[in-house]
Amino acid sequence: MSNIPVDRKYSRTHEWVSLNDDGTVTVGISDSAQEQLGDMVFVEVPEVGQNLDATEACAVVESVKAASDVYAPVSGEITAVNEGLTDSPETVNQDAYGAGWIFRMQPADASELDTLMDAEAYESFLASEAH
Amino acid sequence: MGSMTPLYEEHLAAGGKLVDFAGWDMPIHYGSQIEEHHTVRNAAGMFDVSHMTVVDLSGDRVRDYLRYLLANDVSRLESSGKALYSCMLNESGGIIDDLIVYYIKNDFFRMVVNAGTRARDLAWLEQQAAAYAVTVTERPDLAMVAIQGPAARDRVLEVLAAGARSVAGSLRPFFGAFAGDWFIARTGYTGEDGFEIILPNEAVVAFWQQLRTAGVRPVGLGARDTLRLEAGMNLYGSDMDESFTPLESALGWTVAWEPPERDFIGRSALEKQRHEGVRDKLVGLLLEGKGVLRNHQKVVVGDDGQGEITSGSFSPTLQRAIGFARVPQQTGATCEVEIRGKLLPARVVKPPFVRNGAAQIEL
Numbered sequence: 001m002s003n004i005p006v007d008r009k010y011s012r013t014h015e016w017v018s019l020n021d022d023g024t025v026t027v028g029i030s031d032s033a034q035e036q037l038g039d040m041v042f043v044e045v046p047e048v049g050q051n052l053d054a055t056e057a058c059a060v061v062e063s064v065k066a067a068s069d070v071y072a073p074v075s076g077e078i079t080a081v082n083e084g085l086t087d088s089p090e091t092v093n094q095d096a097y098g099a100g101w102i103f104r105m106q107p108a109d110a111s112e113l114d115t116l117m118d119a120e121a122y123e124s125f126l127a128s129e130a131h
Numbered sequence: 132m133g134s135m136t137p138l139y140e141e142h143l144a145a146g147g148k149l150v151d152f153a154g155w156d157m158p159i160h161y162g163s164q165i166e167e168h169h170t171v172r173n174a175a176g177m178f179d180v181s182h183m184t185v186v187d188l189s190g191d192r193v194r195d196y197l198r199y200l201l202a203n204d205v206s207r208l209e210s211s212g213k214a215l216y217s218c219m220l221n222e223s224g225g226i227i228d229d230l231i232v233y234y235i236k237n238d239f240f241r242m243v244v245n246a247g248t249r250a251r252d253l254a255w256l257e258q259q260a261a262a263y264a265v266t267v268t269e270r271p272d273l274a275m276v277a278i279q280g281p282a283a284r285d286r287v288l289e290v291l292a293a294g295a296r297s298v299a300g301s302l303r304p305f306f307g308a309f310a311g312d313w314f315i316a317r318t319g320y321t322g323e324d325g326f327e328i329i330l331p332n333e334a335v336v337a338f339w340q341q342l343r344t345a346g347v348r349p350v351g352l353g354a355r356d357t358l359r360l361e362a363g364m365n366l367y368g369s370d371m372d373e374s375f376t377p378l379e380s381a382l383g384w385t386v387a388w389e390p391p392e393r394d395f396i397g398r399s400a401l402e403k404q405r406h407e408g409v410r411d412k413l414v415g416l417l418l419e420g421k422g423v424l425r426n427h428q429k430v431v432v433g434d435d436g437q438g439e440i441t442s443g444s445f446s447p448t449l450q451r452a453i454g455f456a457r458v459p460q461q462t463g464a465t466c467e468v469e470i471r472g473k474l475l476p477a478r479v480v481k482p483p484f485v486r487n488g489a490a491q492i493e494l
Contacts, residue, residue, distance in 0.1 A: 038160070038164060038353070039163055039164050039165040039166075041165075041423060041445045042421050042422065042423070062422070062423055063423075064164060064165070064353065064357065064423065064444060064445050065353075067423065067471065090165075093163075
């Protein structure tokens with residue numbers, strides 16, 4: 001059973017979104033997603049300053065098994081990226097919800113966060129996807 | 132639910148993630164494919180390869196049979212226990228399978244063929260056996276474990292009973308021998324030293340457990356693939372199939388042209404191809420930058436040449452993407468690979484990429 005912390009929200013493309021005190025959000029991929037992909041070998045992070053629409057592909061996580069796009073969960077501007085993943089892509093596998101964060105962004109419209117799933121909804125979503 | 136080897140429960144107990152492989156439920160990894168790969172390069176890992184097909188061949192004319200059946204020549208096997216890697220061809224020179232055959236006695240050879248080609252291989256072996264009065268006996272009563280890595284021999288020798296230990300300890304590379312009804316061979320598919328042991332189904336669980344207790348790590352099919360690719364070894368079904376000859380698959384070295392009087396199935400087709408010029412070749416590729424090579428990616432050669440990745444992956448030992456590709460014969464030192472819409476530069480290299488843990492190519 002994969003880990004789904006309740007302190008954050010989730011997208012239908014398996015990103016997790018955590019709201020920070022300063023209004024920015026931190027984004028990574030869920031434990032379920034990293035487990036499906038297997039051992040990561042490369043992570044391509046977005047550029048700081050990049051402006052994105054919600055659901056736009058902005059990063060790539062690549063494992064031996066497959067390469068997978070990571071999508072902006074909400075519209076906004078990239079404010080920070082996790083450079084450490086360049087040398088240690090396996091951090092995404094080892095700590096998907098913590099040190100494995102991929103980027104931070106300043107949302108353009110905070111209400112877009114309401115369209116994301118909470119932990120319970122994401123759990124049901126995963127169960128339904130499995131069939 | 133596919134077929135299960137006798138080690139099925141052991142795989143579950145070790146945390147194996149089971150997937151379908153040629154109709155068998157096999158572990159792709161036990162938690163980390165990359166860590167399992169490193170364990171084989173640095174210590175000792177073991178693979179359940181019981182899904183492979185063991186066939187015993189017997190009869191007074193079995194040597195003649197094999198000299199006709201196989202593109203390589205069993206006459207090269209002068210000492211009992213010596214192994215030969217060979218392709219088995221159809222009349223057009225296409226590869227039905229690649230296999231290892233062990234010379235045991237003049238009227239008894241043992242062959243190991245791939246799991247995916249079992250039915251095709253057995254039918255072909257039977258069909259060809261009639262003219263030589265050879266008996267073809269599949270051995271589904273036998274399981275097989277491969278233990279590989281710089282520490283593999285030591286671990287196996289610690290675990291084996293005295294008689295088997297003595298047999299195994301004196302094996303030279305690429306030789307096998309019987310210890311009771313166990314067959315121990317110093318062969319492998321990883322580029323490391325070690326053994327492949329064929330033993331009765333009833334004995335394999337205990338043996339696997341003893342090896343685990345001795346510190347040998349279970350390793351899945353995912354790491355098996357990255358290990359054999361680094362070692363420059365072909366995978367049937369990816370790097371070649373029945374529509375390709377050994378000359379197009381970097382396996383020309385396994386074809387024994389001498390003596391010219393030895394006819395073998397596919398010989399005339401191969402000679403014709405050799406005479407006319409082989410259109411494509413199988414080469415090793417190293418991706419210059421970041422990324423992972425994957426099967427079927429398009430390879431662009433010069434202005435108008437095109438090829439395809441046959442086996443692509445990421446080399447955990449080299450930390451670079453490597454692969455095999457079938458490309459036009461005239462391909463030189465470089466080419467490009469189309470990855471997610473971009474043409475990325477790659478270098479043509481001669482495998483193996485890694486041997487005994489060390490890089491064999493310039494990075």
